[in-house]
Amino acid sequence: MEDELSLLERIKRHDQQALAEVHDRYFNQIYHYINYRLGDSDASADLAGEVFLALINALKRNKPPKTSLSGWLYAVARNLTADHIKQKVTTVPLFDDIVADSPSLTDHVYMAQLAPALKQALLELTEEQQHVIALRFGQGLSLADTAKLMDKSVGAVKALQHRALASLARLMPKEVHQDG
Template sequence: MPVDEAEVLEQAKAFDPVALSAIYDRYEGKIYSYIYHRVGDAQVAEDLTAQVFLRMLEAIQSENTWRSSFSGWLYRIAHNLVIDHYRSRARSTHISLEDAPAIPAEDMDPEQTTERRLQGERVRRALNRLTEEQAQVVSLRFLEGLSIAEVAQITGKTEGAVKALQYRAIMSLRRMLDRES
């Protein structure tokens, strides 16, 4: 995306294809990754990512929806779609992130791959036992690499609340993983 994001966003409001493409190229991978880490299913993550950008197109002309932080607004859309996904699935079936296939590690021997997969499964089980708020903060901070301020914007919480959630989540994960070892 060009250096002047505000200019690109103004062009996108007029549905300029180059600007829309630049926005998509910049955020698609990050949004997909966030959703994938929340749902654990590549196909569902692709579908929900597409819905994020569809909703963006439907609402981009309304300045007050995204003016303070465009990326925060996109993550908020993604978060809401993930919640909607789980609500709709809860009515029909149970979803377990533990059953999600692990992403294979490249350039590792089979022993390293197996060890990494087992470690990933332990972490995934521990993450599933966190509260929804704690899991969201951990996902945004450590899987997506967002700052405390960005996480606060996305979740609608204060930075202090995000820090407290992060601390409690890390302590809970440490206790759970220590018990498993």
């Protein structure tokens, strides 16, 4: 597969084949990233489409991504997602509302029930923490790749990840805080 830098050079020349390849290569990743943060597949598909149209507009204005194509796409996706979240009224989830006959950490159904609520709780984090969580757990990126995309040091990403997880863990039900 062609490397990202060569692809970037080709789209700077408005090469149609390269532009199609960008969509084919990155659309699913960008959609997953947005959908992870929004939990709304319709809105996420629309926003993912906007990310790629933003790329065309940037090329029209002769302001293409400079060094990292994926970094640029994630940055646009991040901004569009953050704007979308701001427009929505959100409520803090209550894990106590999740009812199980005998809550157990080994009960996959029970744990699966926690997922939507915890993802909703992501909105309580800072925007930067949400971005880190989406990249690390939604996209499954390594610390180094996350740091590169965010233009931060690995240490800074570790600290952000820690703070974000600690905040979310405080919202988790009491079972997860007890020695199993």
